[in-house]
Amino acid sequence: MEPPRDLEDLRRRHREAADALRDHPRSPGHYVEAARTAEAAGLKGEAYGFFERALMLDPSRVELAHGMRANAADPAQLARADQLVRRPHSLFEALPAVFLYPFSGSSAAIIVLGGLVLALVRVIQKLSAFPWASYAAGGILLAYMSAYYVSILNATASGEDDLPHWPDFHDVWALVLDVLKFSLAHLVSFLPLLIVTVGFLLWTFDAESLERWLMPDTQTRYIGERPAEPTLSGAAGCLGFLAVGVALFAAGLVYLPMALTANCVFGTMFACINPFFIVRSMLREPGYYAFCAFGYFFIGIVATLLGWVYNLSWTAFLLGTIPGMILEMYAIAAQMRLLGMYYRYSQGRLGWLVES
Numbered sequence: 452m453e454p455p456r457d458l459e460d461l462r463r464r465h466r467e468a469a470d471a472l473r474d475h476p477r478s479p480g481h482y483v484e485a486a487r488t489a490e491a492a493g494l495k496g497e498a499y500g501f502f503e504r505a506l507m508l509d510p511s512r513v514e515l516a517h518g519m520r521a522n523a524a525d526p527a528q529l530a531r532a533d534q535l536v537r538r539p540h541s542l543f544e545a546l547p548a549v550f551l552y553p554f555s556g557s558s559a560a561i562i563v564l565g566g567l568v569l570a571l572v573r574v575i576q577k578l579s580a581f582p583w584a585s586y587a588a589g590g591i592l593l594a595y596m597s598a599y600y601v602s603i604l605n606a607t608a609s610g611e612d613d614l615p616h617w618p619d620f621h622d623v624w625a626l627v628l629d630v631l632k633f634s635l636a637h638l639v640s641f642l643p644l645l646i647v648t649v650g651f652l653l654w655t656f657d658a659e660s661l662e663r664w665l666m667p668d669t670q671t672r673y674i675g676e677r678p679a680e681p682t683l684s685g686a687a688g689c690l691g692f693l694a695v696g697v698a699l700f701a702a703g704l705v706y707l708p709m710a711l712t713a714n715c716v717f718g719t720m721f722a723c724i725n726p727f728f729i730v731r732s733m734l735r736e737p738g739y740y741a742f743c744a745f746g747y748f749f750i751g752i753v754a755t756l757l758g759w760v761y762n763l764s765w766t767a768f769l770l771g772t773i774p775g776m777i778l779e780m781y782a783i784a785a786q787m788r789l790l791g792m793y794y795r796y797s798q799g800r801l802g803w804l805v806e807s
Contacts, residue, residue, distance in 0.1 A: 549789050567776070597634065632714040
């Protein structure tokens with residue numbers, strides 16, 4: 452006996468909604484559509500899973516828990532719905548958990564291990580008889596850590612609440628792409644400052660004195676002479692550059708968190724090079740973004756100051772660089788978690804991939 456025509460239509464609509472998730476894996480709206488069509492077609496298990504995923508992606512939509520409860524198959528699934536409802540419903544509520552995130556559960560072991568590896572690289576760089584080889588190894592490790600930081604942001608934006616595992620090497624291009632996402636976002640954010648600085652040096656300074664000042668050891672024709680300080684064409688030019696430089700540096704600080712988030716969410720290294728898109732995204736909810744950007748740099752500044760104080764203290768002579776490297780790992784993991792949480796709670800208003 453053939454199923455009723457309306458049931459066939461419901462199942463066809465459900466297949467279409469489920470297929471759309473391949474192109475929109477982070478869209479709560481598509482998961483809700485798939486959940487409702489599955490529920491209408493009598494596929495309670497699938498409906499529960501889709502409602503769960505939608506609520507993980509957008510914790511503010513607590514009404515989705517009713518769909519989970521209506522399609523739950525056992526008490527464990529009912530408890531899971533209650534657990535998701537109890538999660539913070541806004542970035543402000545989630546902020547305290549951001550600071551605890553790197554040391555929650557098994558995450559602490561990952562942070563400590565990462566700090567130990569970074570400390571080992573620093574020691575090798577200081578003791579190695581082949582400095583270029585040691586710095587190359589350090590660069591490779593830092594690139595790998597950059598890929599891991601990107602995976603933290605991606606996991607958080609996708610609704611996960613635990614630190615991801617270390618990236619593996621089965622897909623080298625994916626690792627390289629993650630490194631480029633992280634690096635290019637930083638480069639683009641401060642590229643105007645870099646361009647202005649180079650232009651200022653070339654335009655303002657006397658060419659001969661600049662050459663002798665920058666490369667005193669390689670200028671054999673100046674042997675026996677003390678390298679001259681650069682000669683400025685005027686104090687006004689220096690003050691003007693200082694003012695512009697400070698403004699561009701501040702603009703880079705504001706630009707960076709959104710640029711890094713966009714690169715990770717879109718899965719490309721080129722999202723950050725569109726300033727109109729980045730600035731428009733900031734202005735979608737400027738107060739919320741300002742809070743996120745302030746928190747991002749607050750974590751970095753506090754960690755830097757603590758690391759500086761530690762390096763000046765007597766404990767640094769006893770414990771070495773290990774605590775400092777663990778602190779660095781902690782700070783960057785918390786920063787990436789904060790950006791991921793910002794996207795998690797703002798994706799509907801940002802409207803990047805699809806409307807939620």
